[in-house]
Amino acid sequence: xxxxxxxxxxxxxxxxxxxxxxxxxxxxxxxxxxxxxxxxxxxxxxxxxxxxxxxxxxxxxxxxxxxxxxxxxxxxxxxxxxxxxxxxxxxxxxxxxxxxxxxxxxxxxxxxxxxxxxxxxxxxxxxxxxxxxxxxxxxxxxxxxxxxxxxxxxxxxxxxxxxxxxxxxxxxxxxxxxxxxxxxxxxxxxxxxxxxxxxxxxxxxxxxxxxxxxxxxxxxxxxxxxxxxxxxxxxxxxxxxxxxxxxxxxxxxxxxxxxxxxxxxxxxxxxxxxxxxxxxxxxxxxxxxxxxxxxxxxxxxxxxxxxxxxxxxxxxxxxxxxxxxxxxxxxxxxxxxxxxxxxxxxxxxxxxxxxxxxxxxxxxxxxxxxxxxxxxxxxxxxxxxxxxxxxxxxxxxxxxxxxxxxxxxxxxxxxxxxxxxxxxxxxxxxxxxxxxxxxxxxxxxxxxxxxxxxxxxxxxxxxxxxxxxxxxxxxxxxxxxxxxxxxxxxxxxxxxxxxxxxxxxxxxxxxxxxxxxxxxxxxxxxxxxxxxxxxxxxxxxxxxxxxxxxxxxxxxxxxxxxxxxxxxxxxxxxxxxxxxxxxxxxxxxxxxxxxxxxxxxxxxxxxxxxxxxxxxxxxxxxxxxxxxxxxxxxxxxxxxxxxxxxxxxxxxxxxxxxxxxxxxxxxxxxxxxxxxxxx
Amino acid sequence: xxxxxxxxxxxxxxxxxxxxxxxxxxxxxxxxxxxxxxxxxxxxxxxxxxxxxxxxxxxxxxxxxxxxxxxxxxxxxxxxxxxxxxxxxxxxxxxxxxxxxxxxxxxxxxxxxxxxxxxxxxxxxxxxxxxxxxxxxxxxxxxxxxxxxxxxxxxxxxxxxxxxxxxxxxxxxxxxxxxxxxxxxxxxxxxxxxxxxxxxxxxxxxxxxxxxxxxxxxxxxxxxxxxxxxxxxxxxxxxxxxxxxxxxxxxxxxxxxxxxxxxxxxxxxxxxxxxxxxxxxxxxxxxxxxxxxxxxxxxxxxxxxxxxxxxx
Ligand code: B12
Ligand SMILES: Nc1nc2c(ncn2[C@@H]2O[C@H](COP(=O)(O)OP(=O)(O)O)[C@@H](O)[C@H]2O)c(=O)[nH]1
Ligand SMILES: [Mg+2]
Numbered sequence: 003x004x005x006x007x008x009x010x011x012x013x014x015x016x017x018x019x020x021x022x023x024x025x026x027x028x029x030x031x032x033x034x035x036x037x038x039x040x041x042x043x044x045x046x047x048x049x050x051x052x053x054x055x056x057x058x059x060x061x062x063x064x065x066x067x068x069x070x071x072x073x074x075x076x077x078x079x080x081x082x083x084x085x086x087x088x089x090x091x092x093x094x095x096x097x098x099x100x101x102x103x104x105x106x107x108x109x110x111x112x113x114x115x116x117x118x119x120x121x122x123x124x125x126x127x128x129x130x131x132x133x134x135x136x137x138x139x140x141x142x143x144x145x146x147x148x149x150x151x152x153x154x155x156x157x158x159x160x161x162x163x164x165x166x167x168x169x170x171x172x173x174x175x176x177x178x179x180x181x182x183x184x185x186x187x188x189x190x191x192x193x194x195x196x197x198x199x200x201x202x203x204x205x206x207x208x209x210x211x212x213x214x215x216x217x218x219x220x221x222x223x224x225x226x227x228x229x230x231x232x233x234x235x236x237x238x239x240x241x242x243x244x245x246x247x248x249x250x251x252x253x254x255x256x257x258x259x260x261x262x263x264x265x266x267x268x269x270x271x272x273x274x275x276x277x278x279x280x281x282x283x284x285x286x287x288x289x290x291x292x293x294x295x296x297x298x299x300x301x302x303x304x305x306x307x308x309x310x311x312x313x314x315x316x317x318x319x320x321x322x323x324x325x326x327x328x329x330x331x332x333x334x335x336x337x338x339x340x341x342x343x344x345x346x347x348x349x350x351x352x353x354x355x356x357x358x359x360x361x362x363x364x365x366x367x368x369x370x371x372x373x374x375x376x377x378x379x380x381x382x383x384x385x386x387x388x389x390x391x392x393x394x395x396x397x398x399x400x401x402x403x404x405x406x407x408x409x410x411x412x413x414x415x416x417x418x419x420x421x422x423x424x425x426x427x428x429x430x431x432x433x434x435x436x437x438x439x440x441x442x443x444x445x446x447x448x449x450x451x452x453x454x455x456x457x458x459x460x461x462x463x464x465x466x467x468x469x470x471x472x473x474x475x476x477x478x479x480x481x482x483x484x485x486x487x488x489x490x491x492x493x494x495x496x497x498x499x500x501x502x503x504x505x506x507x508x509x510x511x512x513x514x515x516x517x518x519x520x521x522x523x524x525x526x527x528x529x530x531x532x533x534x535x536x537x538x539x540x541x542x543x544x545x546x547x548x549x550x551x552x553x554x555x556x557x558x559x560x561x562x563x564x565x566x567x568x569x570x571x572x573x574x575x576x577x578x579x580x581x582x583x584x585x586x587x588x589x590x591x592x593x594x595x596x597x598x599x600x601x602x603x604x605x606x607x608x609x610x611x612x613x614x615x616x617x618x619x620x621x622x623x624x625x626x627x628x629x630x631x632x633x634x635x636x637x638x639x640x641x642x643x644x645x646x647x648x649x650x651x652x653x654x655x656x657x658x659x660x661x662x663x664x665x666x667x668x669x670x671x672x673x674x675x676x677x678x679x680x681x
Numbered sequence: 682x683x684x685x686x687x688x689x690x691x692x693x694x695x696x697x698x699x700x701x702x703x704x705x706x707x708x709x710x711x712x713x714x715x716x717x718x719x720x721x722x723x724x725x726x727x728x729x730x731x732x733x734x735x736x737x738x739x740x741x742x743x744x745x746x747x748x749x750x751x752x753x754x755x756x757x758x759x760x761x762x763x764x765x766x767x768x769x770x771x772x773x774x775x776x777x778x779x780x781x782x783x784x785x786x787x788x789x790x791x792x793x794x795x796x797x798x799x800x801x802x803x804x805x806x807x808x809x810x811x812x813x814x815x816x817x818x819x820x821x822x823x824x825x826x827x828x829x830x831x832x833x834x835x836x837x838x839x840x841x842x843x844x845x846x847x848x849x850x851x852x853x854x855x856x857x858x859x860x861x862x863x864x865x866x867x868x869x870x871x872x873x874x875x876x877x878x879x880x881x882x883x884x885x886x887x888x889x890x891x892x893x894x895x896x897x898x899x900x901x902x903x904x905x906x907x908x909x910x911x912x913x914x915x916x917x918x919x920x921x922x923x924x925x926x927x928x929x930x931x932x933x934x935x936x937x938x939x940x941x942x943x944x945x946x947x948x949x950x951x952x953x954x955x956x957x958x959x960x961x962x963x964x965x966x967x968x969x970x971x972x973x974x975x976x977x978x979x980x981x982x983x984x985x986x987x988x989x990x991x992x993x
Contacts, residue, residue: 518782521775533776544706546777546802571778576802580785587791592784595798597698626695 016353025351028344029306030107030315033333034280036061036086038446040096040453043086047101049330055337057107058139059317060097061085062119064556064607067154068583069115069501072450076585077498079612080556081447084327085111088119089454089498091491094126096453104132108139109184109278109315114156116143116183117165117487118500124177125491134177140234140278143169143183146207149390149513150399151193152186153558153582156501159387161508165483167214170229172484174221178228183211184236184278191238192284193561194403197249197369200238202376203386203395205256208233209377210386212265223266230261231272237313240282241297243304247356248365250304250311253277256370278315279305284561286323288657290419291438292429294321299339306343309354316340321431324657326439326608326639396516403561404568408523411662420660439639442608454496461494469493470503477507515560515581520568528663529573535670536574547673550598551579552589554617557607558582562635566602569662570669586613590620593630599673606636614649631676633669635659652676686718689824690727692763692794697824701799704816709953709987716980719820728823729763732930735846737809737832737868742852743878744831745786746914747923752787754924755827756795763795765821768831769810772802779803783831797825808841809833812952815845815945819979822938827927840867844944847935848873853893855885869900874908874926881913942979943969949983954990961990 011017018024033055036043047058062085065077071089072081081087088094103126112119120141127134145162148155155162169182187195187204195203215221215229237253239246257275261267281301286294298318305313318339320332328336343349356362380389389395409415416422432438473486483504490500522529540546551567553560560582567579578596580588593601605613614634621627627650634646635655643654652672659665688696703714722728736744745768752764768783779802789796801811809832821828832842842849851872875893880886890909897907910926912919946969950958966972966989969982976982 512785512788515782515785518780521773537777540707540777544708544711545702546779546804567780571773571780572776574776574778576772576779576781576800578781578784578800580782585791588788591694591791594695595698596781596800597695597702624695625693629695629699 014352016351026309026312028340028350029313030057030278031055031337031340031344032057032059032109032278032315032317033337034059034061034111034317035333036063037084037327037440038082038086038442039450040086040088040093041449042082042446044097044099044101046330047097050333051101053334053337054341057109057315058101059109060111062110062112063087064154064558066119066497067112067114068556069118069156069497069505070556071496071498072447072454074498076556078447079609079616080607081450083442083608087447087450088122089450089496090457090494091122091125091129092453092457092494093450094122095129098126103127103130104136106138108137109142110140111142113142113145113148113152114154114162115497115501116141117169117483118491118497120169120173120180120182121484121487121491125488128488128492136179137177138179140181140184141169142186142236144186144207144236146203146210146386146390146395147186147189148558149511150203150396151189151560153560154556155511155513157504157508158511159390161504162511163210163214163387166211167218168482168484170211170215170232171218171220172482174225174229174232181232181234184234185211186236188236188238188280190399191240191282193399194284194401194406195399196402197245198372198376199398199402201249201252201256201369201373202380204235204237205253205260205373206377206380206386206389208235208257209260209264209381213385216265226265227267227269227272230265230267231269231274233276234314235275235277237277237279237305238282239279239301239304241285241301243300244362245365245369246301246304247308247311248362248369250277250313251308251356251362251366252369252373254311255366256373275311277313278317279313280317281305281319283319283323285417286319286321287417287420288324289424290426290429291322291325292431293419294319294323295335295339298336299343302339302343306349308356309352310357311354322438322440324637326441326637329436329438329440332440390513393514393516393518396514397518397520398516400516400520400564400568404520404565405523407565407660407662410660411522411524412526420658437639437641457494458496465493466490466495466499469495470499473500474503474507477504512581515564515567515579517564517567517571517579520564520571522569522572522662524572524663526663528667532663532666532670533574539670539674546574546576547600547670548576548578548596548598549600549602549669549673550589550593550596551577551602551604552584552592552617553582553604554584554586554589554613555605555607555609556583557605557609559604559606559636562606563602563604565662566604566635566665569666570602573663573666575666575669586616586620590617590624590626593621594624594626598630600669600676601630601632602635602669603632604635605638608637610634610636610638611642611645614646614651618650631672633672635665684721686721686725690722690725692797692824694794694797697797698799700820701817704820705801705813707813709983712980712983712987715816716978716984719978719980722820722823725823729826731765731822731825731828732848732935733818733822733846734827734829734927734930735832735842735849736829736852737842737849737872738834738852738876739854740834742834742854743912743914744834744852745783747852747876747878747912747920748783748829748831749787749789750914750917750920751924751927752796752829753789753793754920755927756793758924758928761795762827763797763825764827764829765797765799765825766829766831767799767801767814767817767821769801769803769814769833771833772804774805777805803833810841810845812949815941815948818845819938819942840871843871845941848930848933850874850876852876852878853889854879855882855889869897872907873930874910876910876912876923878912878914880911880918881915886911939973943973946973946979946982950986958990961993962986965989965993 070077173182187200254275261273318336320328469490633653772779781800
């Protein structure tokens with residue numbers, strides 16, 4: 003390099019420490035995956051790694067996430083549906099076969115049972131003879147967003163937060179490269195959060211964790227600073243990609259302020275805002291699904307364009323997001339997008355291209371101001387735990403979601419192919435033999451159940467029992483539960499047993515639904531007409547039409563059910579909605595005792611057929627099947643719609659049915675005509 | 682085939698639910714059906730004679746959560762004892778619809794036929810219960826041993842529960858002492874006992890307990906020992922005492938169902954036919970008590986009243 007070059011640095015050129023022109027390394031390309039069973043998922047991972055994927059991102063099935071072994075009655079319809087089922091360390095051995103875990107960066111989307119899954123990973127390392135301090139990765143382990151948006155919580159907030167704190171306390175010295183938790187704002191946007199809410203709720207959440215760790219007092223300031231450095235985030239990037247770029251910059255700046263001012267972190271390295279991204283999926287449509295490819299690309303730009311706020315890892319959904327889990331080809335297509343962006347374009351050659359833009363910095367300031375006001379409000383309430391328990395945060399999200407749906411309904415927010423330009427040539431992507439849809443082999447659960455049975459047969463049951471007793475003791479005495487959990491893992495304790503042991507000590511939790519007092523921003527002729535129809539129904543039948551909105555099983559997708567419940571009340575129905583994760587028995591019992599005029603079931607996890615059978619059977623045994631009609635809504639493939647109708651479900655709604663008033667009119671039609679016997 | 686009524690008396694849930702719908706029915710033309718149903722029910726050897734317990738107090742105090750814990754404990758005290766819950770929620774002024782959310786806090790053991798939970802919309806009424814709450818209670822009186830009524834809990838004007846319930850429990854949560862002092866004397870005069878819930882929040886609870894005690898001495902000086910129960914749904918503290926208190930309500934004397942019928946008959950006339958109706962009742966029919974005496978039935982009295990009023 004000549005003398006001259008160092009003097010005339012170009013503004014558009016990136017230079018390394020030695021003043022050499024350079025180019026950035028790309029972010030980590032992640033593909034979120036897992037399904038069927040440990041064997042099938044192992045194959046999926048290995049082929050992904052061969053294709054150039056550089057980290058693992060594991061999706062677990064809902065029983066594993068909610069702390070049930072596959073044999074549990076709540077688990078049965080869900081085994082392997084939306085992720086890989088893990089019952090014991092034996093499953094982990096299969097899952098990671100021929101994958102060198104010491105060289106992997108493994109991200110686990112696991113929350114309620116995060117401590118258990120980390121214990122399994124460490125136990126796997128120990129049995130393989132791997133130096134566990136080399137393990138790298140993340141357990142998502144963010145319970146606040148589970149209560150608010152994602153739904154795989156088990157224990158009450160106090161105890162769940164203790165688990166998170168203990169994992170930080172364990173990891174810092176034992177597996178220093180592990181992110182004990184990952185503060186998530188991704189799911190908040192998926193549940194309707196505005197950019198300011200996303201910023202504020204996530205940062206308040208991080209403050210809650212750090213305050214708690216500080217309060218527990220097990221770390222000195224040096225260690226505490228390192229803990230701050232371990233805090234990482236999982237953020238969303240929506241279609242308004244300029245605003246999203248600004249949101250990332252705002253995150254950066256606010257985190258810098260918080261870590262410096264609130265926690266006095268000296269080392270700038272530990273103040274850096276580290277984040278991974280999954281781009282927005284809520285806006286991906288069932289209608290004209292090919293359009294989603296463009297949306298995903300645009301959203302990816304929002305988190306990569308600005309070098310100063312570029313993500314560390316990126317995960318993209320697929321074009322068929324609103325249809326089913328992605329098939330391998332769909333995932334490959336999305337991975338190729340990342341590769342093209344990173345390797346074909348010149349994106350990684352420049353310094354931050356927004357540096358000095360007045361427009362950007364003004365927008366960033368605005369977001370920061372809004373977010374700060376909201377953070378202050380939450381802190382004043384006593385912090386995130388109070389704001390979760392009181393229902394404040396959940397209500398705020400349901401409100402935002404109802405507003406979003408209202409805007410889409412009245413055309414104020416355009417969604418191409420959904421509420422505008424809806425006429426289109428049928429998509430060739432849907433024409434293949436499989437209809438562009440991924441289906442889990444229903445028989446694949448057998449392998450998992452056999453493996454579980456074999457584990458229980460083979461294990462030393464004394465050791466397992468002792469390990470569980472030690473775990474309960476640690477839980478009761480307030481000792482760190484990591485080692486006890488690792489011993490449970492080594493002793494072949496199962497996922498359900500681990501969680502049950504802690505349920506016994508901590509109890510279970512059911513957060514508020516957040517729908518109280520909510521309404522749609524829709525006041526038009528159709529709304530008035532439907533209200534009038536409801537009034538007339540009351541006059542004619544002597545009572546107001548009653549709908550029970552039910553979420554059976556372990557599915558945590560609440561948006562649809564909430565929006566339907568809010569819409570029903572808005573249009574004059576009496577509504578009973580008791581939140582997610584109820585059993586079919588509970589839902590039917592509500593409908594029976596309340597003498598409901600209709601049951602509306604919402605299922606997005608793919609287990610609609612099994613749950614329909616259970617609900618119908620329950621209704622029959624209560625003698626109510628001929629009296630109470632049932633409709634279904636959610637991610638329900640066309641061919642399953644037919645099956646449901648044959649079973650006696652009256653109607654099936656999918657994401658293409660976005661017009662809420664239209665849905666409520668159809669429900670009213672069924673209520674009016676479905677009354678076989680007047681009271 | 683067993684009739685709906687037979688099945689309801691045997692505690693079949695769906696049959697009870699459908700009978701409730703009949704008693705909630707606001708159409709006067711269904712009064713005859715109610716009269717007939719009532720006659721059969723009363724005549725049955727299976728008919729019970731339940732006691733009405735009112736749970737009132739501001740939203741969020743923990744009424745529903747307490748019911749969720751208390752009712753299953755109540756039925757455990759005797760092998761045949763049964764409990765019905767009627768929970769009232771506010772309706773929307775704009776749409777008329779209501780979100781019936783109390784159920785969320787209550788998870789009764791499934792298929793336990795001795796427990797029954799039903800929600801009601803206040804249907805625009807302001808007294809904390811719905812215009813049809815009494816009608817349903819009248820039915821439940823013969824089907825269950827205890828009927829717990831959870832009021833809307835919006836404000837401090839929920840005096841109507843006094844006329845319905847045999848005993849009223851005011852559920853409170855820890856709050857600042859001056860807030861207790863600001864509570865209207867009206868609401869403080871009603872309850873049979875006070876329940877300070879959320880006593881897991883110990884410090885605040887203790888302070889509130891003492892503030893409440895002090896203000897009761899002021900508002901109800903004549904009574905020397907008004908019960909203040911302390912409970913926590915979270916820890917289970919005080920729940921057994923609360924259950925004992927509820928059980929003991931059977932040993933105290935209360936107004937009869939008939940006396941309540943007289944009051945609610947008048948209410949019904951007022952709601953449906955206004956001041957004119959009331960005047961008519963008094964002047965032309967000799968008042969509610971007399972009319973009830975003649976017809977020997979709430980529903981027949983309604984039929985008779987409607988008939989006479991419309992013919993006038
Ligand atoms: C938002 C979202 C989430 C959010 C949920 C937030 C929340 N609180 O609801 C978050 C990020 C938390 C999430 C998490 C997961 N998700 Co998700 N999620 C979605 C997404 C993108 C949108 C769903 C949504 O909310 N839409 C908006 C609402 C308003 O629409 P809707 O529910 O479809 O309801 C409309 C209609 O369907 C209908 N309707 C629905 N229900 C009812 C009921 C009645 C009575 C009536 C009349 C009508 C009706 O009317 C509504 C109005 O238009 C979908 C994909 C997609 N684009 O649809 C995936 C999707 C549903 N998720 C999926 C998966 C796998 C998961 C996870 C299980 C992943 C994992 N392994 O961990 C987790 C775990 C969640 C859990 N605990 O169950 C899969 C399900 C796969 C399948 N069925 O085969 C999908 C399809 C994505 C995919 N392609 O992989 N998810
Ligand atoms: N800490 C604590 N919280 C409680 C207790 N009882 C109820 N809650 C909470 O208070 C909130 C309101 O309870 P709810 O039963 O719905 O009150 P209601 O409106 O009076 O029926 C819920 O979040 C409950 O979990 C208690 O004893 N202690
Ligand atoms: Mg309540």
